[in-house]
Amino acid sequence: METLRRIEEKWQKRWEKAKIFEANPDPTKPKFFITVAYPYPNSPQHVGHARTYTLADVYARYMRMRGFNVLLPMAFHYTGTPVLAMAKRLAENDEDLVSDFVDVYKVPREKLKELTEPLAMARYFHQEIKEGMKEIGYSIDWRREFTTVDPHYNRFIEWQFHKLRERGYITRGSHPVGWCPKDGNPVGQHDTQGDVEPEIGEFTLIKFGHGEWVLPTATLRPETVFGVTNIWLNPKAKYVKAIVDGEKWIVSRECAEKLTYQNHKVTILESFDGRALIGKLVKNPATNEEIYILPADFVDPKNATGVVMSVPGHAPYDYVALENIKSEPSRLVEHGLKEDVIKTINAISIIETPQFSEVPAADVVKKMGIKEQTDPKLEDATKEVYRHEFHNGKMKNNTGKYAGLSVAEAKEKVKQDLIAAGKATIMYELLNRPVRCRCGTECVVKIFENQWFIDYGKPEWKALAHKCLEKMRILPEELRAQYKYVIDWLHEKACARKSGLGTRLPWDPEWIIESLSDSTIYMAYYTIARHIKEYEIQPDQLTDKVFDYIFLGVGNIGEVAEEAGINAKVLEEMRQEFLYFYPLDSRHSAHELIPNHLTFMIFNHTAIFPESLWPKQIVTNGLVTMEGAKMSKSFGNIIPLREGLATYGADPIRLSVLATAELLQDADFSPSVARAMRDRLERLYKLVIETAKTETSEKSQPSNEELTTIDKWILSRLQEHIKRATDAMEKLAVRKAIHTILFELDQDLQWYLKRAKATPKTATAYILDEVLKTQILMLTPFAPHICEELWEKMGGKGFASLAQWPNPDEAKVDVKAEESETFIATLLEDTAHIIRATGIKPTKIFYYTAAKWKWKAYLKAIEKSLEEKVEQASLIKELLKDEDLKGRGGVKEIADFIGKIIEEINKMPKERKERLMQIGMVDESRILETAKTFLETEVNAEIIIQKEEEKRYDPKNRAKMARPWRSAIYIE
């Protein structure tokens, strides 16, 4: 571990000193521009965050070794409200947060006070994250770093929004948001107690008439208005009579207040208890039927209007409430109703569903054993009925013109019709009530006026986004469908808030552009960020015209430069640098940003830049879990990145977050994985140190004749591994790449070393040098520190990080050597099987190689099977034409033999057949003789090799079982 640490620091310093990751335009080299979603500095990073960044870095390092001029920059996203909320919580000494910072992230306690200032907090964690990125060895060009609250960046965002507005993509309107009445602010997930997302639902208020008064019943299922049997009020709740937009309404007291947030003019006239209305009659506006108002405890005055229409046929709550009253009709008397009134009320069935009887609510209530209207299981019951009815339900004949429609259709139609007829209206309500603001106040829904939107709903814009997507490479490709879906689904997106850090909307400065809207095209900003710093360009010099020139090539350079007071040469340099690095070659993020950020990026690029500068690729990855569980504060299983680095080392962490899963899946991190990686690297380290000691003369490349079969074998395998690793890297199948490079290649190497030890005249020193150098180079993107060290130790020239990625050498592919080795391995396996099955402790093992005529028949059979599927009979006939074969094998033997091999041959993949044909007949005895010492040590017995067709010792008559590439075995 100490060594590891030392190596890490050593190479990080050398990289920095040599500036090898600072990328400037170089017309002689192809460029590759990679960006990762910049981090939000409201807490330090944990190992989970490392996955996306490490993936991007590995890719950057790989492409660099493929000869590209790679730019990987980084910035910090200060925009938004979370950091404000956090600073506030910290100022209030919120225990959870303090313990998070102090216990989990090891922020020194005395620092906390400083961090109560939002910007200070952001700056602190910014540095923290940056340190971590350096310690893990990312190949970032830090000269281009910025934050989204830098005034220069603000100018850039202003320019972007001017462009969007010019193109007609900015609109203004109102929409419902979660709202804290006390703070006077919209609330998002991070603003609420328990971090719950306020879910806004749209209730239909159906206006039941009671004389001149309106009782607006709130429902999520307007289509059930035809099944209403009564109205529910909570007798104990406070209701009010109020003038709402000129109509006389009766609603709960809470509702009256809420309506004011939803643009209704409300004047409260009087207040009374719900019981006062029990037993009164109201008229259903859809059917004109007269029905009673009845009491129900489950009615929550805080939910919507506090007036509920009762549909016992299809709503479990209503069904149970009605049953309750029926079983206890005396309760009605206290409200001045006759007991027998209740007898006339029966569930009305208006929807038919295959899964249910006439009264679905009754089915489900009985199934779940629900007895009381306060039973929490009623929530599930409601969902179950709704789920089936929504999908499979049809409106019955008693629903007038809606008969025959599906529930999904009817729901929308009924709502629209009622609203159009003035018999209903809309009210928004929080579905997951109560949601409390961090300040403790219960949140409501407010219709936010004059909100600014980016209108992703514009069809012509969607068409551009689709076009961009079609041309893009999406990794993993499986998620393309999701992007398509999101592009179609997006509509107006509120793009500004009234609080938080960020850039002010240039034409309406009381609004601040929110974080998902100021992070869509900033990749372009990286290309000029270093000029801004180096030439000390001031924010006010960065006019729209300057950006127009740099990014769009619009305007006269002389005039623009003059006007902005920027040297024309510098301006042109910026334009050229942008054109060199743009378009973006690869964008990296976690999958969760597909529905917003990544798709916004596509949209905004198509809106602002010409087609040739649209992004070319998006790569996303799953999350990191911690020993199978989601990483979260509440589970207490967060490992801060820097702590992880200190404990396990940078390279092991890099490997750990990438080796356990491909892009699509979540990766599982655990200390044992990190340790395993570290141990694996240490083993490699030791092996290389050993190897490095060998005389250099021994490592020089021997001629082909000097190589033994096993030497050729490992070199051939090496080419295969290079090919596989390269293919995997091209698809960013990093898990596969790591497995190939670190494990599969190693397995072969171990086998080689074992074989070489028992084989005379191998070129082991040369082979080890060759294999290890290749392995180290391929491992460099993943474990750059240790690889640099080992590369140096092995006498590699320059930085491994800048060396060329290995190319497979076709000349070293040797199919014969590979088949020979498979032959040995299979034989060893078979031998072991026999020993195990028989329980013999072997002293002597006899191997009998197949007779020549078998080889002839075998190859003939393969040849035939390449043309067509071979049948036993026809094949035998064919073979018997050959007099030579017939004479040597005999008809019966040939038939027996063919019988044995025919199945094997028909199952054999085509490539293998071709390979075997290419190799032809081999001298198996010779192969076995060379491997004899090795085989003897492996099985710990004497090995005797004989030929089937020669005189031999064979008491059990086993030799006849010999097949080409599969010698017969006799053990004693």
Place this chain on the structure above:
RNA sequence: GCGGGGGUCGCCAAGCCUGGUCAAAGGCGCAAGGCUUAGGACCUUGUCCCGUAGGGGUUCGUGGGUUCAAAUCCCACCCCCCGCACCA
């Protein structure tokens, strides 16, 4: 619900696109042996069932189907995870 992903031999997880080399890689765990003062690490072997000869049997969510042949292709069903916005 909509959209996306997934269900493989104790666990994790490859394979599935391009059917046959698949009883099915690899890792972890477990067992035995080696090494070691001991522990760890490391190495070897085994880890679905049966078998005194390299073999056989039953497996890849469930049920059907296509095929000489299916973990892989088709159909239906069941289950799990993620996203559905104004929030980074």
